Amino acid sequence: MSEIVLGQAERHWPRLAALSLVMLLPSLGTSIANVALPTLAASFDATMSEVQWVVIAYLLAVTSLIVSAGRLGDIIGRRRLLLTGIAVFAVGAAAAAVAPDLRVLILARGVQGAGAAVMMSLTIAMVGELVSKDRTGAAMGLLGTVSAVGTALGPSLGGAMIAAFGWPSVFAALALMGIGALLIGRALFPADAEAAVRTTGFDSIGTVLLALSLLAFTVTLTMGAQLSPVGISGLAALAGFGFGAFVWHQARTPAPLVRLDLLRDRRLSTGLASLALVSVIVMATLVAGPFYLSQVLGLGSFETGLVMSVGPVVAALTGAPAGRLVDRAGSHRVMVAGLVPVIAGSVLLAALPARFGVGGYLTGLVLITSGYALFQAANTTSIMQGATSDRRGVTSALLGLSRNLGLITGASAMGTVYALGPFFADTLGLRSGDAAGLRSTFVVATVLAGLALGISLWRRRPG
Numbered sequence: 001m002s003e004i005v006l007g008q009a010e011r012h013w014p015r016l017a018a019l020s021l022v023m024l025l026p027s028l029g030t031s032i033a034n035v036a037l038p039t040l041a042a043s044f045d046a047t048m049s050e051v052q053w054v055v056i057a058y059l060l061a062v063t064s065l066i067v068s069a070g071r072l073g074d075i076i077g078r079r080r081l082l083l084t085g086i087a088v089f090a091v092g093a094a095a096a097a098v099a100p101d102l103r104v105l106i107l108a109r110g111v112q113g114a115g116a117a118v119m120m121s122l123t124i125a126m127v128g129e130l131v132s133k134d135r136t137g138a139a140m141g142l143l144g145t146v147s148a149v150g151t152a153l154g155p156s157l158g159g160a161m162i163a164a165f166g167w168p169s170v171f172a173a174l175a176l177m178g179i180g181a182l183l184i185g186r187a188l189f190p191a192d193a194e195a196a197v198r199t200t201g202f203d204s205i206g207t208v209l210l211a212l213s214l215l216a217f218t219v220t221l222t223m224g225a226q227l228s229p230v231g232i233s234g235l236a237a238l239a240g241f242g243f244g245a246f247v248w249h250q251a252r253t254p255a256p257l258v259r260l261d262l263l264r265d266r267r268l269s270t271g272l273a274s275l276a277l278v279s280v281i282v283m284a285t286l287v288a289g290p291f292y293l294s295q296v297l298g299l300g301s302f303e304t305g306l307v308m309s310v311g312p313v314v315a316a317l318t319g320a321p322a323g324r325l326v327d328r329a330g331s332h333r334v335m336v337a338g339l340v341p342v343i344a345g346s347v348l349l350a351a352l353p354a355r356f357g358v359g360g361y362l363t364g365l366v367l368i369t370s371g372y373a374l375f376q377a378a379n380t381t382s383i384m385q386g387a388t389s390d391r392r393g394v395t396s397a398l399l400g401l402s403r404n405l406g407l408i409t410g411a412s413a414m415g416t417v418y419a420l421g422p423f424f425a426d427t428l429g430l431r432s433g434d435a436a437g438l439r440s441t442f443v444v445a446t447v448l449a450g451l452a453l454g455i456s457l458w459r460r461r462p463g
Contacts, residue, residue, distance in 0.1 A: 015130050016139055018188045020146040021181045022082070023123045025089060025174065026116035027147045030058060031154025032170055033109070039167045044102040057106045061113025062120065063404045064214045068207040070121035070397025071257050074390055075202055077192030078122045078129070083185055085118025090178030096171035112174075121397035128384060128392050129190060136385055137331070141323015141377040148315035148373070156309075206249050206257035213242030214401075221412040258394060268395070270459040271383045272402040274452040275376070278342060279406025281445045282372055284414040285311055285349075285365055288441045291418060296434045297357055310362060311369040318373035323381070325374070331382035335456050338374030341367040343449040350442035354435035364442070417441045 033055055040051045073081040092112030099105035127139045161169045216239035220232060227235070250256040263269050286308070293304045326334045345367030352360030380399060387395040421437030 012131050012135075015188050015190070016127075016142060018181070018184045019123055019126060019130065020142060021177070022086060022119050022185065023143045023146045024150045025086075025177055025181060026062070026120050027150030028154050028157075028177075029089070029093070029112060029116055029174055030055065031150065032158035032174070033058065033154075035154070035158040036162055036167045036170050039162055040102070040105070043167060044105075046102050050102065053106045054102075054109050057110040058113040058116070059404070059408070060215060060218055061110045062117045063218050063401065063408065064211040065114055065117040066121045066400045066404070067210060067258065067394065067397045069118040070125065070393040070395070070400075071207075072202060073118070073122045073125065073393035078126050078393055079185075079189045079192045081118055082122040082126065082189070083182060085115045085122065086178055086182045086185060087115070088112075089115030089119060090175050090182060091115075093171045093175035093178055097168040097175060108171075115178075120400045122393055123396075124380065124384060124399065125392040125396035126189070128387070128389065133385055135327060137326030137377060137381045138320070138323040140380045140384070141320045141326065141373075143319075144323070144373060144376050144380070145316050145319030148312045148319060156305075203250075203253055203255055203257040206246060206253065209242055209246040209249060210257060213239050213246055216242060217405075218408055221408050258398070259391075262391070262395070265386070266459055267386050268383055268398070270455045271379050272398060274339075274455045275379055275399065276402045276406035276409070277448045277452040277455075278339070278372055278375055279403045280410035280414065281342060281346060281368065281448055282311075283407045283410025284418075284441050284445050285368060287411055287415045288418040288438055289361070289365070292353065292435075292438045293358070293361065296438070297353075297361075299358070307358060307362065307365075311365050314366050314369040315373045318370045319377060322374045322377040326378045326381050331378040331385075332456075332460055334378035335375055335382065336453065338371045338376075338378060339449060339453040339456060341371030342375065343446060343453065345369075345371060346442045346446040346449050350439045350446065353438060414441055414444070417444055 037051050037054065040054060041047065044051070069081070069085065089112055092108050092110075092115055095108035096105050096112060099108055124140070124143065127136060127143070131139045157173075158170050161173060216235045220227075220235040220239060247260070250258055250260055289308055290304055293299045293307055299307065322334065322338070345364040347364075348367065349361065349364030352363055354360075356363075383395060383399060384392065418437040418441045421440040
């Protein structure tokens with residue numbers, strides 16, 4: 001019996017390693033491109049607001065298409081679609097590497113984001129086909145670690161490649177890695193079972209409604225400062241109308257993109273809500289941190305980057321142990337245990353940096369990122385273990401969508417809170433001064449973390 005279990009584990013780990021490479025690429029695709037923006041602005045004689053679309057196009061494609069990609073994987077087979085998504089990612093990256101102008105580069109990044117949407121939605125979904133339930137936590141922890149490594153590695157790797165070979169090398173490297181992932185995935189990923197190829201139709205109308213609604217919503221958040229009040233109001237109204245039409249359509253179509261009864265499942269709905277809230281907080285550290293460290297504490301770009309890299313490094317080191325802890329202690333206990341340091345870290349970031357400088361900032365940052373790694377491993381494991389085989393793709397996609405919307409909201413809303421720090425500090429009766437922005441941001445973050453904890457505790461209540 002032990003030999004059978006050992007043999008299964010030996011088959012699982014190479015496949016999980018291949019899945020980890022697929023998980024690495026979408027996060028690397030975001031972070032490695034950020035560092036190229038100044039070089040792209042100089043190369044194409046463009047403004048920073050224009051080259052930002054190299055990142056925004058990628059994020060918009062991922063956010064708009066991720067749920068549709070997950071559902072499509074449930075219908076036609078996850079292996080088949082995942083390999084297609086990797087190929088699209090590689091083609092988009094290759095096109096970006098040889099782009100003759102900024103418009104072509106932005107279009108290529110949108111194509112790359114479409115491939116990344118498939119990869120993000122189906123990577124986690126395929127875990128259920130590779131490992132047993134008692135090892136799901138460890139697998140989720142591994143994937144969380146790999147994602148954090150991609151985020152941490154991107155800026156330093158991208159900077160080194162740009163300095164040595166120029167900006168096209170960044171996208172060429174992603175294309176080569178995508179080709180490698182495709183070849184490895186073809187060799188190692190298990191074939192789709194016949195039962196996985198569904199006869200249920202694909203909800204194309206729902207796909208269009210959701211994609212357009214999410215596109216309008218994310219553009220409102222990411223580009224709101226560059227739009228007129230009329231433009232912002234129009235996009236917000238379009239997003240609201242689109243979401244309403246999507247819900248109405250889902251309730252009436254025989255083959256919905258997202259079954260609304262799924263969202264009545266308390267484990268899923270509370271997990272998605274708490275993940276979005278915690279993602280807002282994580283993004284707050286990435287948005288407010290650089291401004292505070294450079295403008296208030298006076299750190300140079302290298303020192304600021306070094307301090308900022310501590311967060312992803314801590315998340316990477318915590319991810320795998322967090323997954324093993326989930327398998328041993330249970331997802332709900334670890335989830336609550338992870339939210340406690342997120343709350344504590346938010347409190348300390350509001351209080352300590354003004355007095356203790358970089359040391360105070362790092363104390364709060366380490367607590368938040370380690371707590372986030374615990375929470376994410378437990379939350380993802382709990383939700384995916386409750387998903388039936390024919391709904392793993394869309395469930396995984398909903399997790400990715402919740403996280404992305406939290407990150408986008410955090411980038412917009414928490415950036416605004418930081419900028420209006422003195423006003424919020426006066427309104428809340430806090431001390432103003434240089435630390436007002438950071439203090440106000442993480443007072444709000446503390447409230448959000450407390451709300452996430454309350455939601456997670458309510459999750460286990462009977463009824």
